Amino acid sequence: MSNPTYTVIFYLFAAITVFSAAFVVFTRNVIYSAFSLLFTFFGVAALYVFLSADFIAVTQVVVYVGGILVLLLFGVMFTNGIMQTGQKSEVFHIIPGTVLLAGIIGALLYTFYTSHGWMPSETTLQGSIVERIGFETMSHYVLPFEMVSILLLAALIGAAFLARFDKSGK
């Protein structure tokens, strides 16, 4: 990571992530907000790549861009007249929000300064990560993996049942 090119690219992606995330929150246009989320997701995926987590980076793109963002865009586009009504959101809970924000930043900074840096992992990466992930999910973590599969299957069946065209009700 000492290469200046990588440093420049890292800060570029960090800036994209932060600015697009800010745009998601501050814009009043829901469509722009959703499209800006695309850049946030890509920036986060790029930051994963800088952490040598290629697999998680690609999964991030598949799940968030390919799944959630498209769903979000569909939802926004099919909602009638969303472009006409200006989004007016009141500022609620300003004091608890500020306290929470200050608390989180304080805790992060405290950990950073008391542990002298970012605490890099002591084990170094060796070989292909994908293989390790595959072996671990199929051996150590096979029970949680199967539980998640069943949960997702149940959600899928439930969604299909709710969305089904009801012939008798017509």
Add this chain to the structure above:
Amino acid sequence: MISTVLSQFSIPFLMGSSLNVWSEALAGFSLFGLPLGLVILAAIPLVFIALYSLTYGVYGERKISAFMQDRLGPMEVGKWGILQTIADILKLLQKEDVVPTSADKFLFVIGPGVLFVGCFLAYAVLPFSPAFIGASLNVGLFYAIGIVALEVVGILAAGWGSNNKWSLYGAIRSVAQIVSYEIPAAIALLCGAMMAGTLDMQQIIISQSGSLGFAHFFLFQNPIAWLPFLIYFIASLAEVNRAPFDIPEAESELVAGYFTEYSGMKFAVIFLAEYGSMFMVSAIISIVFLGGWNSPLPNIGTIALNDLTNGPVWGAFWIITKGFFFIFVQMWLRWTLPRLRVDQLMYLCWKVLTPFAFVSFVLTAIWEVYVP
């Protein structure tokens, strides 16, 4: 073509058997401390897309479609109309850059860009030769499947930004189709990944090389492999919006789908993206099932045909030939089959391709585990 240029000043590279020598040499090249090599590395696939879509993509498709319909195709500009594409490009360049008044300016402008970037990003993991790959990722195949998601967003931006109901219909049809067909396509490719035991593109190809040429390709390695091969081919047609799955741009119903409002260079970029993804899916199918840059010719007795026709330059020749063959099949189907209806399209995806993809997945797994 690029590979031959490179090989002229680097004879050792030509004979070198080690992987990715060209791309690594390029990546290490820098001028005045600037990583110029990385830029060139990224520019090579871009130049390839542009050259191939101008020659084979546009001119080839017009000629092929003409011959299939017993016509002559473009004949006026140059001999056999060879210069027709250049004339078209000049025309597109001169056109006024029209943005409709009621369109969402920002989304209308970035739509084609996002679309093209989505298609182009996948080229990073396509090995163009044993010695050349943009980025040798150990999750290459997964990345190539996943990055298509960006194209979906580009299509939605173009369709919504045009503020035209035909565009929006086209975009929504297109996205529904791409998102649905990703599932059988991914499961079919997973069969290939299971046979190779890796997601690294170069490793997938290496596990298909051998002295018997085509007999080592995954398509001929196991009796079920034709099923995922066929499923991926059909699903890839739908993913790149080609006929018979071209309902997003169905001319007779939707004018031109999500790019109805586009003209000039933006239109050209959308078409560049379409031709780019056509080659991308063709290259992926030939990498996963037909040995990528491996020569299909076997060694016959003492005539070592396979050894003679392998190597960095030959590799580039083979993978591009295989890709172009599948593009030819895509064009052939386009001018042969009628368009599907929306409900038929979804029926085919969810009730035919997906169950068969699961069946082929299980059968491939059984074959891989129990057959030595």
